[in-house]
Amino acid sequence: MSDTRAHIVILGAGIVGSACADVFVSDGLRVTLIDRSFPGSGATAEGMGHIVAMDGSPEELALSSYSRELWHSLSGSLSSSCEYRRFGTIWIAANDRHMSAVAAKHRVYDAIGIESHILDPAQLYRQEPNLRPGLAGGLLVPDDVVVYPPAVARELVDRAVARGAAAIFGVDVVRVDGPTVYLADRQEITGDVIINALGIGAPRISPHVPVRPRRGHLVITERVPAFVHHQLVELGYLDSAHGTSPVSVAFNVQPRATGQLLIGSSREFDVENSTVDWEILSRMVRLAVDYLPNARSLDAIRAWTGFRPASADGLPYIGPDPYNENVWLATGHEGLGITTALGTAHLLLDQLRGRSTAIPAEPYWPARILEESRGER
Amino acid sequence: MSNDTRYEVVVVGAGPGGIAAACCAAESGKSVAVIDENAVAGGQFWRGGLSQYGTRQASQWLKRSQAVSIDWLENARVVALRSPDTLAVCRTDSEDVRTVRFGRLILATGARELFLPFPGWTIPGVTGVGALQALTKSGLDIHGKRVVIAGSGPLLPVVALNLKQYGADVLLVAEQAPEDRVGRFAASVGEQYSTDTWVERVSSNGDGELAVDIRQSGDSIRVQCELLACAYGLVPNSELASLIGCRVRPDATIEVDAQQSTSSAGVYAVGEVTGVGGANAAIMEGQVAGYAASGNTEALEPVLAQRDRVREITERTYAAYALREEIFRLAEDDTIICRCEDVALGSLLSFAAGRTAKLQTRCGMGPCQGRICGPITTRLFGWSSGSVRLPGSPVSLGQLAALGDR
Numbered sequence: 001m002s003d004t005r006a007h008i009v010i011l012g013a014g015i016v017g018s019a020c021a022d023v024f025v026s027d028g029l030r031v032t033l034i035d036r037s038f039p040g041s042g043a044t045a046e047g048m049g050h051i052v053a054m055d056g057s058p059e060e061l062a063l064s065s066y067s068r069e070l071w072h073s074l075s076g077s078l079s080s081s082c083e084y085r086r087f088g089t090i091w092i093a094a095n096d097r098h099m100s101a102v103a104a105k106h107r108v109y110d111a112i113g114i115e116s117h118i119l120d121p122a123q124l125y126r127q128e129p130n131l132r133p134g135l136a137g138g139l140l141v142p143d144d145v146v147v148y149p150p151a152v153a154r155e156l157v158d159r160a161v162a163r164g165a166a167a168i169f170g171v172d173v174v175r176v177d178g179p180t181v182y183l184a185d186r187q188e189i190t191g192d193v194i195i196n197a198l199g200i201g202a203p204r205i206s207p208h209v210p211v212r213p214r215r216g217h218l219v220i221t222e223r224v225p226a227f228v229h230h231q232l233v234e235l236g237y238l239d240s241a242h243g244t245s246p247v248s249v250a251f252n253v254q255p256r257a258t259g260q261l262l263i264g265s266s267r268e269f270d271v272e273n274s275t276v277d278w279e280i281l282s283r284m285v286r287l288a289v290d291y292l293p294n295a296r297s298l299d300a301i302r303a304w305t306g307f308r309p310a311s312a313d314g315l316p317y318i319g320p321d322p323y324n325e326n327v328w329l330a331t332g333h334e335g336l337g338i339t340t341a342l343g344t345a346h347l348l349l350d351q352l353r354g355r356s357t358a359i360p361a362e363p364y365w366p367a368r369i370l371e372e373s374r375g376e377r
Numbered sequence: 378m379s380n381d382t383r384y385e386v387v388v389v390g391a392g393p394g395g396i397a398a399a400c401c402a403a404e405s406g407k408s409v410a411v412i413d414e415n416a417v418a419g420g421q422f423w424r425g426g427l428s429q430y431g432t433r434q435a436s437q438w439l440k441r442s443q444a445v446s447i448d449w450l451e452n453a454r455v456v457a458l459r460s461p462d463t464l465a466v467c468r469t470d471s472e473d474v475r476t477v478r479f480g481r482l483i484l485a486t487g488a489r490e491l492f493l494p495f496p497g498w499t500i501p502g503v504t505g506v507g508a509l510q511a512l513t514k515s516g517l518d519i520h521g522k523r524v525v526i527a528g529s530g531p532l533l534p535v536v537a538l539n540l541k542q543y544g545a546d547v548l549l550v551a552e553q554a555p556e557d558r559v560g561r562f563a564a565s566v567g568e569q570y571s572t573d574t575w576v577e578r579v580s581s582n583g584d585g586e587l588a589v590d591i592r593q594s595g596d597s598i599r600v601q602c603e604l605l606a607c608a609y610g611l612v613p614n615s616e617l618a619s620l621i622g623c624r625v626r627p628d629a630t631i632e633v634d635a636q637q638s639t640s641s642a643g644v645y646a647v648g649e650v651t652g653v654g655g656a657n658a659a660i661m662e663g664q665v666a667g668y669a670a671s672g673n674t675e676a677l678e679p680v681l682a683q684r685d686r687v688r689e690i691t692e693r694t695y696a697a698y699a700l701r702e703e704i705f706r707l708a709e710d711d712t713i714i715c716r717c718e719d720v721a722l723g724s725l726l727s728f729a730a731g732r733t734a735k736l737q738t739r740c741g742m743g744p745c746q747g748r749i750c751g752p753i754t755t756r757l758f759g760w761s762s763g764s765v766r767l768p769g770s771p772v773s774l775g776q777l778a779a780l781g782d783r
């Protein structure tokens with residue numbers, strides 16, 4: 001994109017659209033950001049905000065570790081309401097089999113320069129005394145982060161608007177035709193490029209894009225400062241995140257800046273309603289109190305569900321939409337969209353500008369899925 | 378997890394409304410359970426138990442309740458619907474949980490006090506009006522304490538008299554409503570009762586002494602005291618009804634029809650939670666629901682008309698206490714609105730909708746789940762209270778885990 005003042009219309013002000021707005025405006029592009037509600041009100045409000053280097057696949061690790069660095073750089077300019085904390089993650093090994101997975105994970109991180117430390121049981125309990133006895137150890141990743149996502153989204157949008165971005169909130173995007181975006185209030189907005197960052201709403205505008213809502217449950221407790229000091233995740237988490245079983249539950253507990261514990265996480269496909277499911281909720285909570293027995297007496301003050309925008313193959317869609325030359329996609333971030341939003345924004349910007357990208361961009365191109373499904377028709 | 382016994386009629390709340398409903402259902406031959414979070418049945422009106430009160434009304438309901446078989450589940454809080462006909466119940470005095478199945482459900486969950494913010498309303502020494510009475514009944518020594526009672530409603534003079542009996546030095550009962558509406562209540566308290574009067578601000582000088590700035594018929598006065606009890610009426614406890622799916626109005630009252638039926642089939646609501654004030658009305662509504670839920674049309678007929686009469690009287694009484702505009706404008710930018718999360722008025726002003734504000738400031742996201750600040754932001758900003766999230770009240774993780782364990 002040689003025209004430095006090109007007009008980019010971003011659909012969706014979740015963490016992904018907000019990050020795009022901030023990054024594009026900083027680079028001198030003209031931006032219009034549109035959302036049916038307010039910034040950060042979708043999946044971004046419902047999730048956990050764990051910024052984590054995730055090694056489900058080399059591509060996932062590349063994007064998440066690149067994004068994590070971008071978060072580290074961004075942190076200096078975030079206000080306290082974003083609750084940015086470099087709590088780090090401890091991947092917990094319950095048994096010896098997990099412990100060998102710890103060693104493998106350590107090697108993977110090491111290879112791309114991510115700091116991590118293998119913990120023996122004594123070291124694990126020194127870090128986290130509330131964990132149940134008898135665990136085999138863990139892997140500490142000190143530079144993983146926790147943020148409060150809706151506050152970040154709002155702040156990124158405020159910054160973008162302060163530097164000249166236009167924002168249209170409270171109006172539905174109805175359809176896109178060529179370079180024109182049609183809104184429910186009959187406004188028509190034309191852009192040089194349209195970014196579809198509508199999360200689980202993306203298929204409404206780009207019907208050929210396979211994004212499935214993947215429901216998750218969370219529970220938040222009363223304030224118990226310093227009960228845990230890191231985001232604690234069981235090593236089995238990756239099986240849960242990347243498996244295809246209809247319902248999976250994993251131990252995943254996050255310390256909030258407020259001193260509360262945010263307890264996850266569950267994954268279900270093909271449920272649309274947001275009603276809390278007792279069976280899943282209690283399985284998840286049981287797992288949490290199984291790892292943290294002293295948490296049994298803590299008060300749960302609120303439980304809810306949220307929907308992750310899941311792609312067909314576990315990687316987000318970032319790049320040109322092969323079906324509409326005016327549209328670029330930025331969706332399908334599943335359970336990692338807070339983390340990968342910043343990397344997504346930079347990958348898009350560099351490609352729009354025709355610059356080389358910091359990590360290879362092709363693995364995330366929507367064409368990988370869409371060309372395939374096109375062929376099938 | 379203990380068994381899920383089934384009752385034909387289950388009543389939640391053992392105040393006057395719930396007790397009357399349970400008696401009428403049991404007298405109609407139904408199997409009945411009453412679930413209440415307190416150690417003893419009685420609710421706000423008969424706190425501590427019916428037997429503690431010498432009134433004719435109390436002894437009548439004590440007798441009726443003892444003449445039938447009712448299962449009283451005490452120290453037990455209903456936190457959610459476990460399935461469409463099953464309540465999730467947590468003990469308040471232990472980690473035990475159980476479920477209770479129902480044929481018909483009667484919600485008699487009462488109300489809590491309405492607080493409205495003014496500078497200083499969260500400092501130590503400032504309490505609710507009913508709350509101070511409850512504290513006194515359960516042993517707080519207020520003998521010789523200088524007390525100011527303020528706010529609005531028929532509870533003010535009742536509590537004033539009661540605290541006097543306990544030896545408190547009630548300096549002033551400040552009723553915000555004008556004299557021509559509520560004047561007749563003045564007589565019962567005496568010269569301390571003052572209409573057209575409200576608290577504008579309170580501050581503490583540190584050694585237990587409060588300075589209360591009061592607007593009285595256009596003038597500002599300052600009263601020194603040790604305790605300030607302040608409340609502006611009641612807010613229905615309708616969170617459980619919302620979780621169940623009953624239609625609830627913006628002012629938090631549960632919608633009911635002539636037979637006390639809510640919008641959910643088989644679910645009734647009675648008493649303060651429907652917005653009708655006072656124990657007498659609660660008792661009448663309880664009887665209607667008790668008979669209606671039991672299909673006892675013969676007994677139902679006569680109580681319907683009685684209830685309508687009592688309702689009419691109480692509605693007229695309560696209309697007199699409509700809140701004046703000035704009350705909603707007392708808070709300043711640094712006045713706390715959400716006590717749990719320390720959110721001040723100033724940080725809420727830039728938000729157009731409650732959900733945005735909630736998400737961004739955590740207003741209403743603390744342990745009380747907006748029970749105190751929700752009614753405030755509804756009145757100050759017109760924000761809707763939003764959806765109620767499970768659990769209806771805080772439960773331990775251990776209990777939450779056990780509740781799904783079936």
Ligand SMILES: Cc1cc2nc3c(=O)[nH]c(=O)nc-3n(C[C@H](O)[C@H](O)[C@H](O)COP(=O)(O)OP(=O)(O)OC[C@H]3O[C@@H](n4cnc5c(N)ncnc54)[C@H](O)[C@@H]3O)c2cc1C
Binds near residue numbers: 044
């Ligand atoms: C339980 C749970 C836990 C999670 N934990 C983590 C975690 O720890 N770390 C992590 O990195 N990620 C986590 N995630 C994932 C993360 O929350 C999502 O990947 C991310 O929020 C997706 O952002 P988004 O901007 O794509 O979508 P959204 O935030 O949903 O934004 C899409 C926006 O588009 C708007 N919109 C949709 N349709 C239309 C339309 N037609 N017109 C106008 N506007 C429209 C919506 O209002 C919304 O604001 C979690 C998710 C869940 C559910």
Ligand SMILES: Cc1cc2nc3c(=O)[nH]c(=O)nc-3n(C[C@H](O)[C@H](O)[C@H](O)COP(=O)(O)OP(=O)(O)OC[C@H]3O[C@@H](n4cnc5c(N)ncnc54)[C@H](O)[C@@H]3O)c2cc1C
Binds near residue numbers: 389393415423656769
């Ligand atoms: C603090 C306070 C003090 C009051 N004092 C007086 C007074 O002295 N004199 C007077 O005339 N009126 C008083 N009132 C007004 C009083 O509310 C009504 O007159 C009358 O008690 C209403 O009866 P009710 O049956 O509707 O509800 P209540 O008497 O309020 O009874 C409701 C009961 O349900 C219980 N409950 C609620 N939710 C649940 C749940 N989820 N699980 C289990 N139990 C639950 C409550 O703990 C309570 O015991 C007071 C009100 C309040 C809030």
